Amino acid sequence: MASFEENTSQYSLIQTVLEGNAGDMDEKEREAVDHIKGDKVTQPVISLSYNTASIVAGADETFNAIRDYLEERDIDARLNVIGSLGLITAEPLMDVQLPGKARVTFSNVFPEKVSDILDAVFNNIIPKEYVLGQHPTDLHEPWENIAYVNELPFFQTQKRLILKNCGRINPGSIDEYVVHGGYRSFLMAIRNYTPEEVCTLVEDSGLRGRGGEGYPTGKKWKTTLNAPAEKRFLICNAGESDPGAFMERMIMEGDPHSLVEAVAIASYAIGAQKAYIYLESEYEMACRRLQNAIDQARDYGLLGHDIFSSGFNLNIQLHQGAGAYVCGEETALIASIEGKRGMPRPKPPYPSHRGLHNQPTVVNNMETLLNVPVIVRYGAARYKQTGTDKSPGTKVFSVSGKIERSGLVEIPMGVSLREVVYKIGGGVPDNKGLKGLLLGGPAGGALTYDHLNTRIDYEELKQLGCTLGSGAVVVMDEHTCILDTVKYYMHLLEEESCGKCIPCREGTRRMHEILENITKRPEEENGSFTLHRFKGVINLERLAHVVQDTSLCGLGQRAANPVLSTISAFRQEYEEHIFERKCRAGVCQELSTFYIDVDQCTGCTICAQKCPTGAIVGSAKKPHFIVQERCIGCAICYESCKFGAIIRK
Numbered sequence: 001m002a003s004f005e006e007n008t009s010q011y012s013l014i015q016t017v018l019e020g021n022a023g024d025m026d027e028k029e030r031e032a033v034d035h036i037k038g039d040k041v042t043q044p045v046i047s048l049s050y051n052t053a054s055i056v057a058g059a060d061e062t063f064n065a066i067r068d069y070l071e072e073r074d075i076d077a078r079l080n081v082i083g084s085l086g087l088i089t090a091e092p093l094m095d096v097q098l099p100g101k102a103r104v105t106f107s108n109v110f111p112e113k114v115s116d117i118l119d120a121v122f123n124n125i126i127p128k129e130y131v132l133g134q135h136p137t138d139l140h141e142p143w144e145n146i147a148y149v150n151e152l153p154f155f156q157t158q159k160r161l162i163l164k165n166c167g168r169i170n171p172g173s174i175d176e177y178v179v180h181g182g183y184r185s186f187l188m189a190i191r192n193y194t195p196e197e198v199c200t201l202v203e204d205s206g207l208r209g210r211g212g213e214g215y216p217t218g219k220k221w222k223t224t225l226n227a228p229a230e231k232r233f234l235i236c237n238a239g240e241s242d243p244g245a246f247m248e249r250m251i252m253e254g255d256p257h258s259l260v261e262a263v264a265i266a267s268y269a270i271g272a273q274k275a276y277i278y279l280e281s282e283y284e285m286a287c288r289r290l291q292n293a294i295d296q297a298r299d300y301g302l303l304g305h306d307i308f309s310s311g312f313n314l315n316i317q318l319h320q321g322a323g324a325y326v327c328g329e330e331t332a333l334i335a336s337i338e339g340k341r342g343m344p345r346p347k348p349p350y351p352s353h354r355g356l357h358n359q360p361t362v363v364n365n366m367e368t369l370l371n372v373p374v375i376v377r378y379g380a381a382r383y384k385q386t387g388t389d390k391s392p393g394t395k396v397f398s399v400s401g402k403i404e405r406s407g408l409v410e411i412p413m414g415v416s417l418r419e420v421v422y423k424i425g426g427g428v429p430d431n432k433g434l435k436g437l438l439l440g441g442p443a444g445g446a447l448t449y450d451h452l453n454t455r456i457d458y459e460e461l462k463q464l465g466c467t468l469g470s471g472a473v474v475v476m477d478e479h480t481c482i483l484d485t486v487k488y489y490m491h492l493l494e495e496e497s498c499g500k501c502i503p504c505r506e507g508t509r510r511m512h513e514i515l516e517n518i519t520k521r522p523e524e525e526n527g528s529f530t531l532h533r534f535k536g537v538i539n540l541e542r543l544a545h546v547v548q549d550t551s552l553c554g555l556g557q558r559a560a561n562p563v564l565s566t567i568s569a570f571r572q573e574y575e576e577h578i579f580e581r582k583c584r585a586g587v588c589q590e591l592s593t594f595y596i597d598v599d600q601c602t603g604c605t606i607c608a609q610k611c612p613t614g615a616i617v618g619s620a621k622k623p624h625f626i627v628q629e630r631c632i633g634c635a636i637c638y639e640s641c642k643f644g645a646i647i648r649k
């Protein structure tokens, strides 16, 4: 049995595939390629989805259980590791493929289920209670009455151009990547096109930067290519600090070679011989797998000097940052790579003229680059068939929050948010109502239920004051307090502001303070205090506009988005917090009022003993009461009463 994550390199065979000489291979070599590809299976292959999400769900224990099962029964099977299919709520996922039969995926495979599943499969039975679905194939016999994975609601609307390998191939194996068509686009680019032609191809495809406002990628590249310089640099920004964003991490963990290939093509197109991939050092598994991919690509001659006799030289370096949010700004990112403090500087000069070490530099977000191999492989015209006229291609989202099926989703641009939430995500759990969505992290914006028919493209979202941003979609149900959420985002922005300019440094702090004030119990109950709070809201809006208009970089310019978009979408909730001192979601504890139901109260005295202000009075074995004037709304009594006698309103 092969060990976990082991990869056997078949160097000369893979070189033949890369050279495009597959037609010259003998039968033995062709069979070996079919084996690596999974087109021919001579022993059972068990593949475990092994990534940060599945480890949290218990993949280590599942792996041990699978290994023990095979060892105890002396079963000759290959145990393989794959990335995630994206359906995080179903992790750990386990695929089983028997010789001649279609590959089947099982969901939530916890250790105690392993022997049930494998006993059944080795007896040619698919246990329906555990199965997610089978994978369509012309090469192997399908299982009867088992759904196909790509027809499940989570996958049906998706179009996987960027995620096509995630959950399918071993992220540690360059061989698997190559036999599935990997590095073909890169070799096509350096053999068949000049750098200028690759830029034109990307320009013709209409690809727009996925990280922000959607600037045309090909145009940015051409400016850099044509800027006179000794050297040029490419920087791939693979950092993601937004709450709810995990797409870049999962792609790097599941298919790191696709990023190496994309960076290599972009570097060639802009004439860069050195490229950096910038990511958080906290992304330990992504760093490790990406470094392994870079090392393998170098060993196979895909990086380094005179790559495949093209005359092109390229070195890719990982740069691990400390996860500073402001390094999402390209000038701050450049400063960080130069070893300076990650602080933005005014533009112009733009990095395309003076970037890293004062040389022309392209900074692209990771998802933008991942589109490039697809464009090179299929051409601009075919690429444009997906998506909308002005926003071609697909968009990857990480969908989380109050949603039935959370995970990584890739949809054609133009699909509605309703389809993402209800069709792909399965809607809000427990029949709760949907309050809205937070799109694109703290710098993105909030949308209500009424916006669900909005199509996902740059223009439509811009009209609503939103950007695609990080691609994080956080779903809120009716029990989410919008003010509490904005307060959390504002706290994050306050902490992450680099402090260089006053409107952002002080403005984010003040906005956070005002939100704190609104969500707290008022110290006085008179009308002047209400007026003071009301003024806070007026100030909040005004302040938000000042911060938006006068900040130096995108962090400050977009820091007002959560406030402005939620005041516009959820104004009533703001007013309830201010005038009625009420949090309808029951989240702002200090605004809640607590009562004791005398019919339920046993007089056990626990609440009175725990109340920090002595607000609860009563004798043992008799109903207790809360003196409202003394109560600070800490909810300790509510949480400690075992008889459900305390009511929160």
Ligand code: SF4
Residues within 6 Å of the ligand: 326, 343, 344, 496, 497, 498, 499, 500, 501, 502, 504, 505, 551, 552, 553, 554, 555, 556, 557
């Ligand atoms: S806007 Fe904020 S993050 Fe940007 S430079 Fe100014 S202080 Fe720093």
Ligand code: SF4
Residues within 6 Å of the ligand: 596, 600, 601, 602, 603, 604, 605, 606, 607, 608, 623, 624, 640, 641, 642, 643, 644, 645, 646
């Ligand atoms: S903890 Fe509950 S049951 Fe006990 S005295 Fe308090 S309200 Fe009554």
Ligand code: SF4
Residues within 6 Å of the ligand: 594, 610, 611, 612, 613, 614, 615, 616, 626, 630, 631, 632, 633, 634, 635, 636, 637, 638
């Ligand atoms: S909410 Fe806190 S302060 Fe108020 S009665 Fe309960 S324990 Fe006491």
